[in-house]
Amino acid sequence: MFLGNDTLEIKDKVVHIDGYNVIELAEKFGTPLYVMSEEQIKINAERYFKAFKDYKKDFILAYAYKANSNLAITRLLTKLGCGADVVSGGELYIAKLSKVDNDKIVFNGNCKTKEEIVMGVESEIRAFNVDSISELIMINETAKELGKVANVAFRVNPDINPKTHPKISTGLKKSKFGLPLDLAKKAIKMALEMENVNFVGIHCHIGSQITDVSPFIEETRKMMEFIVELKNEGIEVRDLNLGGGLGVPYYKDKEIPTVEDYAKAIINTIYEFEDKVEIPNLILEPGRSIVATAGYLITKVHHIKETSCKWVMVDAGMNDMLRPAMYEAYHHIINAKVKGEKEVVSVAGGLCESSDIFGKDRELDKVEVGDTIIIFDVGAYGISMANNYNARGRPRMILTSKKGVYIIRERETYADLISKDLIPPHLL
């Protein structure tokens, strides 16, 4: 019915997610409300495992925690067989609580602190994806202090245009991430001389929400050529970590490449090099394509006014879901109740920002005060980017599954909002 939302259906003129009536969920759990579909997450993750099952070496699906690091979600993904791509001590902490195998954890980021490096070294993770020579030196020194040897891979900047939004492009020459090939080679040679690091692989990431397979092919080919070049200098590469996130169908009328198309493109490109070099283990680090389409933001209409357009004012806001305000991102929006009659409306949140608009001039089933509105595909970079702007508590999140409905994150209270604030004695 809607591209990417396999577990949503309309029954008795009301939208149901995993079989649950959305209007009833809104009444029971309050709004704004994040709903995560366990069934959709399973479908999305299993698509990856199926598409890569015949890969000739080890395959690790290191779910990118930044997309949604709610404990119930990360634990579910561990149970489905995923590893973790973490970018902070906090995400590593959550990965460990989610019982991810250390050997399936990769640590990304361009500014790891000493404290974070200590955590990664002590956890004996699969690899730090090292972003600079300065970081390499810090990892080697830290591992020495701890009497350990840390696995390191290097983040290479391939200078590839991922054809996505500039704010989510990560592998262009001017990007802050990674090392150009010549500097990466220098860093690898330095690592090979160091006593407390073990060189294991190369990593690359070109951007997010990529809806064309050609940048992935270009990236894979560039990395495999680099691996051959290293082999010719006697350096073996165990792991190839290919980042760059496959897009999701935010626009419901636009087909985009499937996980199968993406897998075929990557695997075939790697195999082109089979007679030149040993095929490396493959690590992918998708976030968005695993959880985005599993998430819905359910919000209630409190006011309607007709000025330059018909405004529908809802109780969710840009603090709950930042993507439209931050990236001008499109998220599909519908009325949870099918009424037959359609109208064009603009859906806005209640924050004091003109950019607090979820959708301008959208065709929805006729909207009245009290209606329940569904904002689609918010499972990735939704709750994880939510904040307390305008002193608004972050929303409750529930998980719908065949087993039942569960609260997986509580709504923040007014007391939560000030729980970290302190008043100095002279102001008491």
Ligand SMILES: Cc1ncc(COP(=O)(O)O)c(C=O)c1O
């Ligand atoms: C290094 C790295 N890995 C993984 C991801 C996750 O990408 P996506 O959510 O598009 O799959 C990102 C997102 O930008 C990233 O920068």
